Amino acid sequence: MTPSPERRRELLDTAAEVFAAQGYDATTVRKIADAAGMLAGSLYYHFDSKESMLDEILSAFLAELWDGYDAVLAAGLGPRETIEALVTESFREIDRHRAAVAIYQKEARTLSAQPRFHYLSDSQVKFEKAWLGTLERGVAAEVFRADLDIRLTYRFVRDTVWVAASWYRPGGQHSPDEIARQYLSMVLDGIALRPT
Amino acid sequence: MTPSPERRRELLDTAAEVFAAQGYDATTVRKIADAAGMLAGSLYYHFDSKESMLDEILSAFLAELWDGYDAVLAAGLGPRETIEALVTESFREIDRHRAAVAIYQKEARTLSAQPRFHYLSDSQVKFEKAWLGTLERGVAAEVFRADLDIRLTYRFVRDTVWVAASWYRPGGQHSPDEIARQYLSMVLDGIALRPT
Amino acid sequence: MTPSPERRRELLDTAAEVFAAQGYDATTVRKIADAAGMLAGSLYYHFDSKESMLDEILSAFLAELWDGYDAVLAAGLGPRETIEALVTESFREIDRHRAAVAIYQKEARTLSAQPRFHYLSDSQVKFEKAWLGTLERGVAAEVFRADLDIRLTYRFVRDTVWVAASWYRPGGQHSPDEIARQYLSMVLDGIALRPT
Amino acid sequence: MTPSPERRRELLDTAAEVFAAQGYDATTVRKIADAAGMLAGSLYYHFDSKESMLDEILSAFLAELWDGYDAVLAAGLGPRETIEALVTESFREIDRHRAAVAIYQKEARTLSAQPRFHYLSDSQVKFEKAWLGTLERGVAAEVFRADLDIRLTYRFVRDTVWVAASWYRPGGQHSPDEIARQYLSMVLDGIALRPT
DNA sequence: CATGAATGAGACTTCATTCAT
DNA sequence: TATGAATGAAGTCTCATTCAT
Helix, strand or coil: CCCCHHHHHHHHHHHHHHHHHHCCCCCCHHHHHHHHCCCHHHHHHHCCCHHHHHHHHHHHHHHHHHHHHHHHHCCCCCHHHHHHHHHHHHHHHHHHCHHHHHHHHHHHHHHCCCHHHHHHHHHHHHHHHHHHHHHHHHHHCCCECCCCCHHHHHHHHHHHHHHHHHCCCCCCCCCHHHHHHHHHHHHHHCCECCCC | CCCCHHHHHHHHHHHHHHHHHHCCCCCCHHHHHHHHCCCHHHHHHHCCCHHHHHHHHHHHHHHHHHHHHHHHHHCCCCHHHHHHHHHHHHHHHHHHCHHHHHHHHHHHHHHCCCHHHHHHHHHHHHHHHHHHHHHHHHHHCCCECCCCCHHHHHHHHHHHHHHHHHCCCCCCCCCHHHHHHHHHHHHHHCCECCCC | CCCCHHHHHHHHHHHHHHHHHHCCCCCCHHHHHHHHCCCHHHHHHHCCCHHHHHHHHHHHHHHHHHHHHHHHHHCCCCHHHHHHHHHHHHHHHHHHCHHHHHHHHHHHHHHCCCHHHHHHHHHHHHHHHHHHHHHHHHHHCCCECCCCCHHHHHHHHHHHHHHHHHCCCCCCCCCHHHHHHHHHHHHHHCCECCCC | CCCCHHHHHHHHHHHHHHHHHHCCCCCCHHHHHHHHCCCHHHHHHHCCCHHHHHHHHHHHHHHHHHHHHHHHHHCCCCHHHHHHHHHHHHHHHHHHCHHHHHHHHHHHHHHCCCHHHHHHHHHHHHHHHHHHHHHHHHHHCCCECCCCCHHHHHHHHHHHHHHHHHCCCCCCCCCHHHHHHHHHHHHHHCCECCCC
């Protein structure tokens, strides 16, 4: 039922690239096949539908993401260090799975409505719990400001990180860790120069 | 061929809502017609294609946006005040044109490739010039930090503002101006509590 | 949702003819459209799938059949007269719905497995109850022979009638009623000459 | 190219079973391969097409059938005895080749149109000649009733016998010979109780 | 202005078949 | 002999669009 995992991976990577570039709906199966150097019908030897390719791309990405996140959350760090670690982990994930992240950004909201993609909602809930919880811990520990709407702050930080997938290109000027450092600096301390 | 501008507006608003909710490609002309209480074919009395609806939605939005931006940029404010005014203007635009902004966010990158939508690229260039220029002025004036990559900062601010369209719902808890104030506070000063 | 019932009927009659001639699976939607003088895609304005055409053809046929059968069964006739009336009714149905009957004969067994076509099984059960019950009444009333396996007899009579749809052509040499009379004569009295 | 006749036989039997259960057109080569415990492509080592499997199944069946029929027809029996022998032979054939008979019943009409399967028409003609001739001899010899349309009678007897393949299961309650006896009793003498 | 019906291009998918290994 | 992977033709269905009424 699932022959040759390497070929599947190759094809999924190709598909993810096309999905990310053109959007899932605008991507025809033929375009994927062209990019993979085969005929459209041949894809169906490896996958049973266009949708299942998308499914596999997204769930593989989320699985890896949560591997990283769970490790961070289990490490028992303080709120600020946790946020730093999560952001850094996120940029590494963007670096490794740029296409998957971009697809996720664009399509997740619509997809979650379909039963097959309910795991996207589940992940989002878990995600919110982790970040929001950390922020709350930080406010309580007087590490983060208390005068901001906490949900707004959550969205601010969350979006700030993930939208980066839309412009990030691996192998660019800055390494993921460097970008993470700069972003963290902005998020935590702001872009305004502090009066000394 | 195209009478009754009010009806057009109504229909465009309906279309924008559907485009925003389902994505342009996933939206069928029939869904728009359903939402408008008419048959698919009837839309062609008002518009000559699905694409031209999209075009009209996006260009109307951009026209309004630039009305506001141009006024701000012509006002001769300092860098920090300019950023504040632009952000506030943006959130007002999101409030008024949530659907259009959401569509823009999701589709702009792909659309710009088509000649018909080159004005999206033009706008983006102009946009970048305005923001990046203001930030540079701010760094020079020692209003903004100089230790950050300026392009990274630009993207940070830009994304930080516009992604809000993906969750913002008019008539919610916070007014656009209030959201702008909080966002500005975060962007400018960061979320970390400053040691006093 | 269901515009112009006459056009639908026309198209369904056309479809039934093609299904009957070539078999459901071997019939392409294009063949139906050709026979109807339109393009394949146009059929989907009237029906939502090839399968739903089949569904409508079969269920309309069964509805009419049961109208006739129920009237017969409610008439309170004796066993032999009931059998005679059912057979006559069946041949009339074959005359009116030849194509539908032929399709039913060929495809019913396979289709019943699908949930959508469970009503075929239901009908078959009801059918068996009616015929088998009548035969049993006849054996009890000493109108039919008691030395035969009753289920075998049931199948014999049932098949005898319905297979006729495979060769019957309306407007042929014999009227449905005439064919019914001859078949009944054979089924009831046999083809062997009785010694006088 | 085609070694091991036993394996071929096995595979053909498997194929026949699937064809009979699902219909020739609805049967994919993959289903046959699944049932045979191999991959679809592997079948092509043994056969050069799906159609040639069907061909081989049907022609093998017809060959055996005519072996039996020809023996009966050459035996110089009286009309009634000939009919009895043919019916008995037919039920034996159904017992041995149930799947092939079922396929034949369902597909023969459509297949005869193809040149490759013209032998089906030929067989049918020969078949009709044998049965119709015997019936005519019987009418002339005052063994069969003269008051019936002879072609109608032919179809009656023919269908009556062969449809049994659609419900017959080998190893059931009745042996083929027993079923033949009961069928003959019905066909010859009718199901009505004769007044004594 | 809107409907009802149709067009035609193109999408996803299935499947018999081939062939190197 | 059988597998794994691919081909290519064809099938069902969707959808933007058109047009007479």
